[in-house]
Amino acid sequence: MKKFLNTADTFLPDALAGLAAAHPELRVDVDTGTVVRTEAPESAKVALVSGGGSGHEPLHTGFVGAGMLDATCPGQIFTAPVPDQMLAAANAVNAGAGVLFVVKNYTGDVLNFEMAADLALEAGIEVQTVLVDDDVAVQDSTFTAGRRGTGATVFVEKLAGAAAARGDDLAxxxxxxxxxxxxxxxxxxALTACTTPAAGRPGFDLPDDEIEVGVGIHGEPGRTRERLRPARELVSEAMEAILADHEALGAGDDTIVMVNGLGATPLSELYLVYGEVASYLSERGIRIARTLVGNFVTSLDMAGCSITVCRVEEPFPQLWDSPVRTPALRWGC
Structure with missing residues (x-):
């Protein structure tokens, strides 16, 4: 294993210290295990809190800022944060209008955020939860009961964050x-497995001529292991799975599309994949209205990509275009 680290045990706090040094608009509290916007909570604004295991950066710490999250609680690598962290984040940003928890569908995250919501209610904080379960590759995995939460988390945090910023109520x-x-x-x-600092070796073996189709962001197995083929064929397989599950999406619809790198994929390859996605949708009369290409929900140093397609409804475009100022997403400011 070759990684920039001091020790495996201090990897997360050292990374968070660097985040704080690079972004003074964020306040990293090591004692509570939270990352919070430095400015005081906005009066009567709904606060957004998310979190999960680290190793998926910029999710979630890179999306704390105006127009998206107000706070996040990073857990250890691929490990859910604890309810005390979530409660501390909610307390830090509650401005009296309530708190929205954005939770990816992984068992530890779901259970701990449920406990934190109960604790917040006892403290007089109104909480609602959005559960993200967008991954169509598998229905259940080691980590989940039901579909996994992946790339759509970015869309939820951006659009719900914009709704909160314009003054919408919690409901x-x-x-x-x-x-x-x-x-x-x-x-x-996935083209390769990822290596966690604590393990020091890849999470699974993947021969040079094979890929994992439908892989999870923690390296969970996908649908199948197949031979490496041309990108056009791989994208077609992924898009067929997406459209087969998305019965409401069809010709004449607008979409938001994200081609996301899993940590070690060159940007040139991600744009190549995006080109194939755009061609696939165009051939079926489906338009792309908004686009993201890059690393947004990673899996440490895994080579591979994910494709996320969101069918546009009102007021999604206006919320997408509204100002956002975070370490990882920034426009309109």
């Missing part, structure tokens, strides 16, 4: 988040 912001999740589907392909 409306939560409804936007749930609609975005329901309109989104994702599918991932």
């Amino acid at each position: 409306t912001v939560a409804d936007i988040g749930r609609r975005v999740n329901a309109a989104s589907r994702s599918f991932a392909l």
Whole structure:
């Protein structure tokens, strides 16, 4: 294993210290295990809190800022944060209008955020939750009961964050988040496994001429292991799975599309994949209205990509275009 680290045990706090040094607009509290916007909570604004195991950066710490998350609680690598972290994040950003928890569908995250919501309610904080479960590759895995939460998390945090920023109430912001999740589907392909600092070796063996089709962001097995083939064929397989599951999506629809790198994929390859996705959708009369290409939900140093397609409804375009200022997403500011 070759990684930039001091020790495996201090990898996360050292990384968070660097985040704080690079972004003074964020406050990293090591004692509570939270990352919070430095400015005081906005009066009467719904606060967005998300979190999960680290190793997927920029998710979630890179999306803390104006127009997206107000706070996040990073767990250890691929390990859910604990309820005390989530409660501390909610307390830090609650401005009296309630808190929305954005939770990826992994067992530890779901259970701990449920406990944190109960604790927040006891403390007088109104909480609603949006569960993200967009991955169509598998219905259940080691980590989940039901579909996994992956790339659509970025869409939920952006669009729900914009709704909160414009002053929508908690019920409306939560409804936007749930609609975005329901309109989104994702599918991932892995060329290599990832290596966690603690393990020091790849999480699974993958021969040079094979790929994992439908892989999870923690390296969970996908649908099949197949021979490496031309990108056009791989994209077609992924898109067929997405469209087969997304019965509401069809000719004449607008979409938001994200081609996301899993950590070690060159940007040139991601643009190549995006080109194939665009061609596939165009041939079926489906338009792409908004686009993201790059690393947004990674899996440490895994080579591969995920494709996320969201069917556009109103007011998704306006919320997407609204200003956002975070370490990883920034426009309109």
